[in-house]
Each structure stands twice: as C-alpha cells, then as structure tokens.
Amino acid sequence: MKENIIDIRHLSKSFGDKKVLDDINLYVRRGEFITLLGPSGCGKTTLLRMIAGFLKPDEGSIMLDGKDIAGVPPHERPLNTVFQRYALFPHLDVYDNIAFGLKLKKTPEDEIDKRVRKVLKLVAMSDYEDRDVETLSGGQQQRIAIARAIVNQPKVLLLDEPLAALDLKMRKDMQIELKEMHRKLGITFIYVTHDQEEALTLSDTIVVINEGKIQQIGTPTDIYNEPVNAFVADFIGESNILKGRMLRDRRVAFIKHEFDCVDEGFGEDVRVDVVVRPEDIYFTTDPAKCQFTAKVNSCTFKGVHYEMYVDTDTGYELMIQDYDPYPVGSEVMLYIDPDDIQVMKKERTENKYTGTVTAEGTVEFLGAEFECDTKGFEVGEDVTVKVRFEKVDLLDHEDEAITTGHVEFILYMGNHYHLTIRTESGEKIWVDTNDIWDKNDFVGIKILPKDICLEKVTAANE
Amino acid sequence: MNTRKVFARIYIWIVLVVLYAPILFIAVFSFTEAKSLGNWTGFSMNLYKNLFTGSMQNSSGLISAVENTLVIALIASVIATLLGTVAAIGIFNLKGRKKNVMNFLNNIPMINPDIITGVSLFLLFVFLHISQGYTTVVLAHITFCTPYVVLNVMPKLSQLNPNIYEAALDLGATPMQALRKVLVPALRPGMISGFILSFTMSLDDFAVTFFTRGTIGLDTLSTYIYADARKGGLTPELKPLMTILFLLILVVLLIINIRQSKNSNKK
Numbered sequence: 001m002k003e004n005i006i007d008i009r010h011l012s013k014s015f016g017d018k019k020v021l022d023d024i025n026l027y028v029r030r031g032e033f034i035t036l037l038g039p040s041g042c043g044k045t046t047l048l049r050m051i052a053g054f055l056k057p058d059e060g061s062i063m064l065d066g067k068d069i070a071g072v073p074p075h076e077r078p079l080n081t082v083f084q085r086y087a088l089f090p091h092l093d094v095y096d097n098i099a100f101g102l103k104l105k106k107t108p109e110d111e112i113d114k115r116v117r118k119v120l121k122l123v124a125m126s127d128y129e130d131r132d133v134e135t136l137s138g139g140q141q142q143r144i145a146i147a148r149a150i151v152n153q154p155k156v157l158l159l160d161e162p163l164a165a166l167d168l169k170m171r172k173d174m175q176i177e178l179k180e181m182h183r184k185l186g187i188t189f190i191y192v193t194h195d196q197e198e199a200l201t202l203s204d205t206i207v208v209i210n211e212g213k214i215q216q217i218g219t220p221t222d223i224y225n226e227p228v229n230a231f232v233a234d235f236i237g238e239s240n241i242l243k244g245r246m247l248r249d250r251r252v253a254f255i256k257h258e259f260d261c262v263d264e265g266f267g268e269d270v271r272v273d274v275v276v277r278p279e280d281i282y283f284t285t286d287p288a289k290c291q292f293t294a295k296v297n298s299c300t301f302k303g304v305h306y307e308m309y310v311d312t313d314t315g316y317e318l319m320i321q322d323y324d325p326y327p328v329g330s331e332v333m334l335y336i337d338p339d340d341i342q343v344m345k346k347e348r349t350e351n352k353y354t355g356t357v358t359a360e361g362t363v364e365f366l367g368a369e370f371e372c373d374t375k376g377f378e379v380g381e382d383v384t385v386k387v388r389f390e391k392v393d394l395l396d397h398e399d400e401a402i403t404t405g406h407v408e409f410i411l412y413m414g415n416h417y418h419l420t421i422r423t424e425s426g427e428k429i430w431v432d433t434n435d436i437w438d439k440n441d442f443v444g445i446k447i448l449p450k451d452i453c454l455e456k457v458t459a460a461n462e
Numbered sequence: 463m464n465t466r467k468v469f470a471r472i473y474i475w476i477v478l479v480v481l482y483a484p485i486l487f488i489a490v491f492s493f494t495e496a497k498s499l500g501n502w503t504g505f506s507m508n509l510y511k512n513l514f515t516g517s518m519q520n521s522s523g524l525i526s527a528v529e530n531t532l533v534i535a536l537i538a539s540v541i542a543t544l545l546g547t548v549a550a551i552g553i554f555n556l557k558g559r560k561k562n563v564m565n566f567l568n569n570i571p572m573i574n575p576d577i578i579t580g581v582s583l584f585l586l587f588v589f590l591h592i593s594q595g596y597t598t599v600v601l602a603h604i605t606f607c608t609p610y611v612v613l614n615v616m617p618k619l620s621q622l623n624p625n626i627y628e629a630a631l632d633l634g635a636t637p638m639q640a641l642r643k644v645l646v647p648a649l650r651p652g653m654i655s656g657f658i659l660s661f662t663m664s665l666d667d668f669a670v671t672f673f674t675r676g677t678i679g680l681d682t683l684s685t686y687i688y689a690d691a692r693k694g695g696l697t698p699e700l701k702p703l704m705t706i707l708f709l710l711i712l713v714v715l716l717i718i719n720i721r722q723s724k725n726s727n728k729k
Contacts, residue, residue, distance in 0.1 A: 054628050074631040075640075079630045087625035091647040100643075101633035152633065 005030040005156060005188050006051065011060035013046055017426075020046045022212040024060070028156070028190060033182050035191045035199040038209035039235065044192045047209070048158050051190065053077050064155070080149035080159040085165060086141045088133040091152050094120075094144055101152040111361070117411040119147040122181065139170045146181070156188045163198065175201050196236045200224065208232050212451040224277075229344055230418075233275040234411055240281075242414045244274035244343065252343055255414060256314035257292045259336060263343040273344045278307070278321040280340035283332055290333035294318070296326045316414040328342035351429050354457070356380065363454065366445075367425030368403035372452035384455040389418065389432035394443045401444025405429065407437050419447065486710055489559035492701035524699070527686035531665060534596075534682060538603035539660035545604065546611025546660075547653055551645075553612065554619040555563045565616075571609045579606055587674065594676025602674040603664045609658030610663060618652035658718070662711070 006028040013021040020043045028034050036044040049055045051062060053074030058409065061068050068087070069077060088097050095116055098434050100111045120126050123143040133141060142162060149157055162178075163171045179202055182189050193199055199206050200220045208215040208223060208231075216228045227233035230241050244254035246266040252259055254274045266272060283285045284290055294310035298316070306325040310318050326332055355365030357377045362369045365385045377383055408428070409420035420441060431446065437443065492510070496503045512518040516525070551685075553564045571579065583602045587594055626648065630640035646653075668684040675685065690697050 052632060054631075074628070075634050075636055079632075081629070083623075083625040083629055085623055085625065087623045087629040089626065089629070089644055089648070090623075091650075100630070100635075104634045104639065148633070395608075 003029055005065060005324065007063040007066075007139055008047075008051075008213065009061050009063070011047070011050065011057050011062065013043075013050065013055065013058050019161050020212050021050075021057075024212075026207060026217070028188060029205075030189055031186055033179070033189045033191065033202055033205040034205045035193060036207050036209055037193060037196060037199040037235075038215075040194055042209045043212040044194075044209050044394050045160055048081075048160055051156075052079060052081050052158050064173065076117065076454075078155045079158055080152050080154040081160065082142075082145050082149050084161045084163045086138075086145040088141055088144060088148070090134055093129070094125070094131050094133060094136075097133055097144055097335045098148045098151050100148065103196040105152075116147075119151045120317040122150070122184070123147045138166055141180065142166065142174065146178075148187060150181070150187065156190060156375075157185075159191045161190060161193055162242075164193070164195075166417045171198070178202060179437070192270060200236070208235065210235070225346065226342055227275055229347055230273050230275075230411055231409075232342070233273075233342070238278050238319060238321070240276045240278060240414060242274045242276070242316070243410055244272045246272045246343060250338070250343060255312050255316040255318070257293065257312075259291065259341055260338040260339050261343055263341075266343065266345070271346050271349060272453040273346055275342040275344065276318075276336055276340060278319040280307070280336060281318060281320045282335055282337075283320075283324070283326065284324060284335055285333065288334065291335040291337050293331055293333055296328050296330050296332060299325050299328055301325070317412075318414065348430065348438075350389060351385075351392070353385045353387075353427070355385040355454075357383060357454075361449075363452065366403055366423050366427055366429065369453055370402055370447055370449075372449040372454065374454065377454060382457050384457055386455065387429075387447055387451060388452040390416075391447060392421075392429060392433075392437065393446040393448070394419075394421070394431060394433060394437065395446055396441075396443065398444050401446050402443050405443055405445055406441060406443045407439055410437065410439060479647045488701050489705045489708070492705045495698070509699050511701045513702050518699045520697070520699065521699075523681065524686060524697070524703070527681040531682040531684075532597075532678065534600055534603060535661050535664035538598050538607055538664045538691040539657050540608035541600075542660045543606050543653055543657045546656055547615050547646075547649060549608065550612045550615035550619060550652075554616065559692070567607075568609045568612050571606060572613070576606075576667070576669035580670040583670065591633050594674055595678045597678065598674045598676065599671055599682070602670050603667065605669060607660035607663055609673050610659045611653070614656035614659065615649055615652040616647045622648055655718075658714070688710055 004027040006026075008024055008026040011024040012019070021456055022049060030453045035049060038044045045071060046055060050057055052067070057070065061070055063069070064077070064079075089100065090105055092100065098116045098119060100113050102115060107115075116129070117126070120129060123146055125140065125143050125147065128136070128140070128144075133144060135153055136144065141441060142165075146162070159178075163174050168172060175198060178189075191202060200223075203220055205217065206220055207217050208221050210231050216223055216232050218226075223236055224388075227236060227239075233239045233241055242254045244252050246252050246263070246269070247258065248268050249264040249266075251265070252261045252272065267292040292312055292314070294312045297309040297311050299306055302321075305321045305323055308320045308322065308326060310320060312318060313336075320334075353365040355363045357374050357379055358364045358369055359379055360456065361371055361374055363372055363374060363383065363385060364370075403423055403425070405423035407419055408422045410419040413432075416432050416434050417436070419433060419437060421429045421431055423429055423445065485537055491500070491502070493507065495506045495508050496618050512521075516522075518524075549568075553561060553568070556564060567686055580602070583598075583605065584594075587598050592598060622645075627640055627645055629638065630644040635643060666684060667682075668688065671682050672688075675681075681689070687700060689695070690700070
C-alpha cells in the first residue's frame with residue numbers, strides 16, 4: 001500500500017471569471033486527520049467537493065490510492081461526506097438513514113443490523129434508532145450524519161464544517177469525540193473549517209488556504225509558531241505583525257529596535273515582515289534583560305490570562321498576553337526571546353501594475369485614468385506603474401475619487417493598517433493608512449500625480 | 463367585548479350561509495321530483511334512481527360526459543404533476559435573474575383569464591393543423607395545470623436541505639436512485655397537493671375545454687351541462703349528480719386535512 005491515500009496535483013477550478021482554486025498541490029497520508037483551513041470563500045469547500053466528486057476540476061488530477069478518480073462519479077467513490085447542515089433524509093427514521101448506503105449495496109439484512117447498531121453505539125445514540133430525524137437536536141442530528149457516513153467504512157471521511165451549526169459547548173464536546181472516533185476507526189479524515197482553534201485542536205496536518213491558493217501546510221505547532229506569511233500569522237491565533245528589516249543573519253530590526261533572532265538566509269538589509277505572538281513578549285524588572293520599554297494602555301482579563309495593549313517608547317502598539325496584570329499607565333520593561341521572533345519574506349513592497357499612457361499627462365491602470373507626469377513616454381505606450389502603499393489616499397465618498405473599491409482584508413501593523421482593497425476592475429491595491437476602516441467598506445481611491453511612478457516596460461518587469 | 467363577539471359570530475354565519483346556500487339548495491332539491499327548480503313536490507329518491515339506472519333522457523350522453531371528465535382530469539393531472547415537478551426542480555436550480563424570470567413566466571398562465579387561454583390554444587391548434595378532440599383537450603388541460611404543480615412543489619424545494627441529493631449520491635445512490643429514494647419522497651406532499659389542485663382545476667374547467675374540444679361532439683360534464691341548460695332547462699337528474707360530486711370532493715378534502723394534521727402532530 002502506498003503511504004499517500006490522496007494525491008492532488010495542479011488542481012484548478014474557476015466559476016465564471018473567478019478562479020476559486022489555483023494550482024493546488026497536496027497529498028494526504030493514510031490515516032491522518034488533515035484540515036483545510038481558511039476564511040469563507042477561500043475555496044476550501046470547493047476543494048472538498050471536488051474530492052467527493054460533486055464538482056469536476058478544470059485542470060489537474062486527484063489520485064486516490066494511485067488511481068485518477070477524475071472520471072469516477074460520486075456514488076462510485078469509496079469516500080463518504082458529513083455535510084455542513086447534516087443533510088439527513090427527513091422521510092426516513094434514524095435507522096433507515098444510517099442503513100441507506102448499506103441497503104443500496106445490497107448488504108444482507110442481519111449484516112446491516114449489526115453494523116447500524118455498532119455505529120449507533122460509537123456515536124452514543126444507541127436508543128434512538130426508531131426516532132424521526134427531525135425530532136433530534138442539532139448535536140444528535142450531527143452524530144447520526146457521522147454514523148451514516150462511517151457505517152459504509154469509507155477509505156476517507158470528508159467533513160464539511162460539521163460543527164459550524166452547533167453551540168460552543170456542544171462544539172467543544174464533539175471535537176473531542178471526533179478526535180476519539182478518528183483514533184478508533186483509523187480512517188483518513190479530511191476536515192474543512194474556518195475555525196482556527198478547531199483546526200489546531202483536531203488536526204495532524206493543517207492546510208491553510210486563502211484566495212484559492214495554499215498558503216502553508218504543516219503541523220498545528222508549525223503553523224502556529226512559524227507562519228510563512230502575514231495572512232497565516234493573522235488568521236491563526238493572535239499576533240503582532242510588524243514591518244521589519246533584516247540587518248544580517250540572526251539580527252532583525254523592528255519597532256525601531258534591534259533584536260537577535262534565529263532566522264538566516266534573507267540577505268543583508270532586506271525588508272521583511274515580523275510576527276511576535278502576544279504570549280511571547282515578556283515583562284522583566286531586570287534592566288539588563290530589558291530590550292525596550294512601553295506604557296500599558298489597556299488591560300483586560302480573559303479568563304486564563306490578561307490581554308494588554310502597550311505603546312512602545314518608539315510609538316508602536318503591541319498586544320501582550322500574560323498571567324499577571326500590569327496597571328494601566330505604568331511604564332514596563334519588555335524583552336523578546338530570539339526563538340520567538342518569526343521573520344517572514346515580504347510578499348510585496350509596493351503596488352505594481354501594467355498601464356497605458358492614454359494622453360499627455362494621463363495613464364490608464366486599475367480600469368481608470370490617472371493624472372501623472374508622462375514626460376519621456378509616448379501616447380499609447382505600455383508602461384509599468386508603481387505606487388507606494390502609503391501614497392494611496394482612501395476617501396469615504398466618490399466625489400474626488402478616481403476609482404472605487406471595497407476593503408477586502410485588514411492587517412494591523414503596530415502603528416498603521418495595511419489594507420487590501422479590491423477595486424471595481426477586480427484588481428487589488430494595497431494601502432498603508434492610519435485611518436480606521438472596516439471590512440467591506442466602500443472606498444474612493446485617489447492617488448496624487450506626483451506619487452505615480454512610471455517606468456519603461458522591460459523584460460524583467462513582464 | 464361581548465357584543466363584539468356576537469357580531470363576529472353573526473358575520474361568520476352570514477358568510478357561511480352565502481357561500482354554501484346554493485349548494486345546499488341543489489342538494490335539498492335533489493330529493494324531490496319536480497322538473498322546475500324550486501318546486502318542492504314531496505320527498506323522493508327517484509332522481510337518484512333515474513341517475514343510476516339510466517332511465518332518464520339522454521343518459522348515455524351524461525355518462526360519457528362524466529367518464530370523459532374523470533379520464534381527462536386524471537391523465538392531465540398525472541402528466542402535469544410529472545412535468546411540473548421536473549420544471550420546479552429546474553427552476554429552483556437556476557440562479558438570480560433567470561430564476562425570477564422563469565417564476566414570473568410560470569405565474570402568467572395562472573392569472574391569465576381562462577377564456578384567453580382557451581382561445582389562444584384554439585388558434586394554436588388550428589395554426590398547427592392539429593385536429594381537435596380528446597388529445598387537444600388533454601394537452602390544453604396539462605398546459606393550464608402544470609404551473610399550479612410548479613407553484614406547489616417550489617416551497618418544498620426551498621425547505622429541502624440543499625445537500626440532500628448530494629448526500630444520497632455520496633452514499634452510493636445513482637442519480638436515478640437518488641431522485642426516486644430521496645428527492646421524490648421529500649417533495650411528495652407538494653406533488654400530491656399539486657396533483658389534487660390540477661385534478662379539480664381540470665374537473666371544473668369549461669372555457670378552455672369549450673374552445674379545444676373541436677366539433678366531434680366531445681363533451682365533459684361542464685360542456686354537457688352548458689348544452690343541456692341551453693336546450694331548455696336543466697335535466698333534473700343533474701341535481702343528484704352534483705350533490706354526489708360535491709360530497710365526494712368534501713370527503714377527499716377531509717381525508718387530506720386529517721392526514722396533514724396527523725403528520726404535523728407526529729412532528
């Protein structure tokens with residue numbers, strides 16, 4: 001037997017113009033609990049539906065036990081799914097719901113009976129076999145949905161946000177039970193969720209997906225401790241994400257202080273993003289250990305720990321979690337261990353587009369015409385347009401705006417916000433701003449002519 | 463408060479009397495022999511006897527009219543139920559604008575006056591050179607019944623868990639099995655009410671039948687009664703027939719209502 005039960009290669013899928021999955025490569029080891037994690041609309045459910053066979057990939061292949069299953073219809077795949085809203089059959093009772101798959105396979109009556117009773121016991125629903133499924137509570141329906149899937153002894157169990165509709169307490173209990181079931185059954189579980197805590201609790205492996213692309217694959221501790229980019233760091237757990245500069249190997253500067261770290265190979269004097277988890281910033285009373293000072297801005301009790309916001313001596317805001325509270329307004333000394341500083345390559349350093357000079361003094365990009373200095377360029381010439389993040393003005397009205405868009409993603413960087421704006425033309429523009437915007441806010445976009453930098457299109461830019 | 467209650471009582475009784483008096487009137491006068499309506503000549507079961515023994519004028523015409531009515535209603539409502547269910551599933555799975563447009567198009571035939579449906583179907587059949595008779599009447603009835611089935615099945619589809627069909631496939635059902643074992647049982651209440659509505663719509667249709675039955679002398683109950691009344695007074699035996707039909711439909715309605723309330727009690 002091969003070690004990998006599922007092998008996904010170069011999988012892509014579009015709905016209309018929208019690319020929902022883009023070149024997904026992923027393998028699933030036999031017997032593991034793997035979680036596809038991402039915000040809603042990231043493509044994780046689409047990926048699961050393609051594995052189940054409800055959707056056909058545009059490109060790429062899905063191998064199950066070494067065989068391509070692209071052409072196999074869902075009812076012939078040895079996989080079973082637990083759906084988000086249970087999807088039990090309302091006209092059948094609990095027993096017949098669970099026996100549905102076995103009856104279709106013409107399993108002998110006594111065998112069906114034995115297996116149904118066994119799974120009912122496994123999901124702790126033994127006395128419910130004659131009940132009408134609509135009389136059951138959400139949690140009970142979920143158990144029946146799981147029983148209905150695992151009674152068929154699938155090679156892989158697919159779970160599409162199975163706990164999303166349950167209340168918090170129920171969800172926590174079911175998480176433990178699911179983990180226990182996985183251990184007992186030895187079946188491979190592929191689990192879809194947008195709940196990062198659930199993913200961290202349940203999984204052997206987490207696959208973080210955003211905008212149709214895999215961001216990171218790793219164990220829960222890998223993903224938490226060593227996020228590869230700002231998105232993963234922000235999505236999993238709480239974090240301080242900051243602009244930094246790698247001075248040399250093992251030495252990084254951020255919040256206008258220099259720190260020792262353990263990262264190497266970024267080069268010298270390179271711009272980077274830095275992640276520090278709030279529980280990794282320590283208070284000290286020893287001036288020798290102190291790396292920087294700060295003033296406590298707010299302090300909230302969170303049950304196990306206190307969550308504090310501090311303003312550093314250099315004007316950055318950091319979140320700190322500690323078991324002991326520090327009074328608001330007090331000056332504190334802080335330090336960070338080299339181990340706890342996660343340095344990430346910057347994904348982008350400025351906005352960059354391909355535009356066209358439409359007339360003397362105007363250039364077209366992002367589906368709109370912007371005024372700028374076009375000296376040295378001919379009308380009709382294609383140019384590379386560069387705009388620095390902080391040079392984009394966001395307005396709350398259309399009047400003076402050149403084009404418009406919606407706030408898609410917000411990242412707090414200690415002393416400013418880094419926003420991802422989806423423009424009307426469907427493209428993205430990144431903006432650094434001190435103003436507070438909410439997700440999905442409508443914004444007008446304006447860029448001053450002097451801040452638009454044009455360059456000749458060169459082969460390297462293409 | 464009390465007088466208000468009394469007025470409410472009186473009002474509801476007036477409404478009920480106005481609604482049911484004509485039917486009651488026919489039912490009462492079906493138990494007398496008088497030829498002209500409204501004359502009570504003593505209790506008699508003779509009209510019922512005549513109806514069932516066939517000893518009335520043109521009884522074969524009446525019997526074949528009743529037969530035609532029932533057969534046409536049955537064929538039309540069965541086919542309309544199948545077509546309407548499939549159409550409802552199709553419309554339900556459309557997205558956005560297309561769905562609204564299709565729903566709107568489905569509603570037009572229902573608000574369209576029967577007379578217009580009748581005349582336009584008549585013109586269509588003439589235009590297509592389809593000789594008019596039994597087939598055209600059945601086709602016409604299917605046409606005006608189908609939208610009602612769509613309308614009855616649609617809410618059942620919206621109540622349905624969107625994943626239920628996929629769940630059946632996932633558990634090893636072929637698309638046909640999934641349709642038969644999961645989708646149809648879930649939609650059955652809507653299909654049944656659509657069927658009953660179609661059946662009654664077809665039963666009492668006059669205008670559409672009148673324009674599409676052609677000239678071969680095909681009669682349903684409504685066209686027969688219309689012709690009969692024009693010939694010189696209603697045949698007295700029609701009174702017991704109508705009474706029986708009314709009672710039959712009443713019983714069917716009662717059975718449906720009792721079943722429904724039992725079902726909702728179970729839940």
